[in-house]
Amino acid sequence: MATLEETPDTRALTGARMRRMSGLGKAPRVxxxxxxxxxxxxxPALLQTAGLLRFRHRFHPWAxxxxxxxxxxxxxxxxxxLVFFTRPEHTKEIFAADPEVFHxxxxxxxxxxxxxxxxxxxxxxxxxxxxxxxxxxxFNGHALRDYRDLVTDLARDEVAHWRPGVPFRSLDRMNALTLEVILRVVFGVTDEARLRELRPRVTATVDISPGILLGWGYPWLQRFGPWRRTVENQVELDRLMYAxxxxxxxxxxxxxxxxxLSRLMLVDDQDPLDDTELxxxxxxxxxxxxxxxxxxLSWALYEIGRDxxxxxxxxQAADDGDDAWLDAVLKESMRLHPxxxxxxxTLMKPATIGGWDLPAGTTVGPSIIVSHQRSESxxxxxVFRPERFLGHNxxxxxxxPFGGGARRCIGAGFAQMEGVQVLREVFAAYDVHAVGADGPKVRNITSVPRDGARIRVSPRS
Known part of the structure; x- marks a missing residue:
């Protein structure tokens, strides 16, 4: 394994990226x-931003x-x-719009x-x-088949180490598992020394508050407190990744x-991805x-453990290889808990959506939170009801949850495959029982179970 000193000057690379991509506080007022x-x-805009970022699960329905x-x-x-739309016909207009105009x-x-x-x-x-x-x-079908066995092996190993009868935060265990999947399946890292270095750096990148993200708009904050620590973590993560x-x-x-990573390096293209792009x-x-x-996944375990x-x-689905039901469980988890x-x-030219003539510079988008709660749909x-997704869309x-149109999440198929494999391993091995009540909290751009979706498992009865 090459030493970190043999890699490029990652501090300079990271610093340059931070300077280029920060500074939204200097952006011209629209x-x-x-x-x-x-x-x-x-x-005031600051209060609206705080409501949107920090209290989204109450703010969207209230608005x-x-x-x-x-x-x-x-x-x-x-x-x-930022103009929100909540009706499916409006969402269709946005997803089907010209991506050269809707950036x-x-x-x-x-x-x-x-x-x-x-x-x-x-x-x-x-x-x-x-x-x-x-x-x-x-991420095509052939690639997903190649990844499935590794995901299954990692999930089986994770589940085998759970302690029956002892309540635990399923979010923590699912985070550990999906991180291992990412590091091995996406990054292709197998060297245990490198894995030990990467895990805490990746975790620190993910585990940041909305305030850190908001602070990127004001580069001077990067000299202080949590913003400075985030920058330092990025320097170290970049050093490991470039190595x-x-x-x-x-x-x-x-x-x-x-x-x-290896597949991306092997792409036959006249203009392949360079190290920074990778x-x-x-x-x-x-x-x-x-x-x-x-x-x-943690919400899925929690909800199944309540009923x-x-x-x-x-x-029964885990025993029978009924992937359709396990997939429906995962989809309903993502619906009920966005x-x-x-x-x-962001509109690069004026556009009309839902009858509204909107000027260039306006940002528009569907509210996933509201869309998933519309009783007409x-x-x-x-109510957590997986059969909504059984046998029909x-x-x-x-x-x-994966967006739509030309910008639909490229990893959607991988995420659903991974989720099904994990659910099969858990429910093939255990009875699962939810512990206590839970609700959403905001972490970085995502929402997670506030108390970690606590569960208790026991061998199948």
Whole structure:
């Protein structure tokens, strides 16, 4: 294994990325006549931003009740308008719109300092098309079949170490498992020394508050407290990742490897991904596919553990290889407990959505939180009911945890495959019982169980 000193000057690379991708506080104010926008709160932009980021699970439904199916929120810096849509026909318009006009990358710019400018989530136009074309083969059906056995082995090993009768936070165990999946399946890291170094750095990248993300808009904050610690963690994570990328390029077995990093290096293209692009895409896959899947799985375990009939049905599915039911459990978990609150696009030209003529510079998007709670789409929406997804799909543009259109999450198939494999291993081995009540809390851009979705397991009765 190459020493870290042999890698490029990662502190300089990280610092340059932070400077390029931060500074949203200096962005020009988007001057939009409020009379042109749907109604929304009149509070100061800072309070609206705090409500949207920190209290999203109450803020979205409250705004929907007060202002209707379309409402406007103003965000710092500069009071930038964000218009939410909650009806499926409006969601369809946004997902089907011209991606040259509806830019997703600009809407995700708050993630720039961590993910980097080459991130699939931050790119638009030709750059996005190129990156998606290069990455897509690593997540097609053939690739997923290659990953399935490794995911199953990792899940089986994780479950085998649980202590029957002792309550624990399922979120913590699912985070540990999905991190191991990402490091081995996506990064392809197998060296235990490197894994020990990467795990805490990755965890610290994911486990940040909305205030840290908001602080990227003001680069001077990076000299202080939690922002400075986040920067230092990024320097160390980048150092490890660049070392892994450098070593992988010269690996004698590169052509035989099936992990995502190796597949990306082997893409036959006139303009392959360079080291910085690889780093940015790997971090994107890490953040988009680690805690999101862990949260969905922990909620699934918690909800099944609250209902003996659902527990028996799910155990039977695990025994019979009934992947359709296990997939439905995962989908219902993501519906009832949205992990990402919204899907956003920034208008590069004026556009009309749901009858509203909106000016350039406005950010628009469906509220996933409200969309998943509409009783017209999901009767008794507060009830955990996996059979909603059994044998048929929900109405179009109503279940949108992976977004939609040309920007639908490239790892959606992988996440669902991983979830099914994990649920099978858990319910093949254990009776699962929920412990206490739980609800959502915000962590970075995701929502997770506030108390960790506590459960207790016992050998199958």
């Amino acid at each position: 001057e939009v006549d409020r009379a042109l926008l749907p109604a929304g709160p009149s509070w 929907h009740r007060k202002y209707g199916d379309v409402f406007t929120v103003r965000l710092v810096p500069g009071g930038r308008p 997703a990358g600009k809407g995700n710019s708050i993630l720039g300092p961590i993910m980097g400018e080459h991130s699939l989530l931050l790119q638009d136009g030709a750059d996005h098309k190129r990156a998606r074309k290069l990455i897509m083969p690593a 892994e990328i450098r070593e992988r390029r010269s690996a004698p077995d590169l052509a035989e490897r099936t992990d995502v 780093r940015d895409q790997l971090v994107t896959l890490l953040l988009a596919g680690h805690e999101t899947t862990a949260s969905a 003996p009939a659902l527990l028996r049905r799910t155990q 992990i990402i609150p919204m899907v956003v696009r 999901f009767p008794d929406p507060e 929900p109405p179009p543009n109503t279940w949108i």
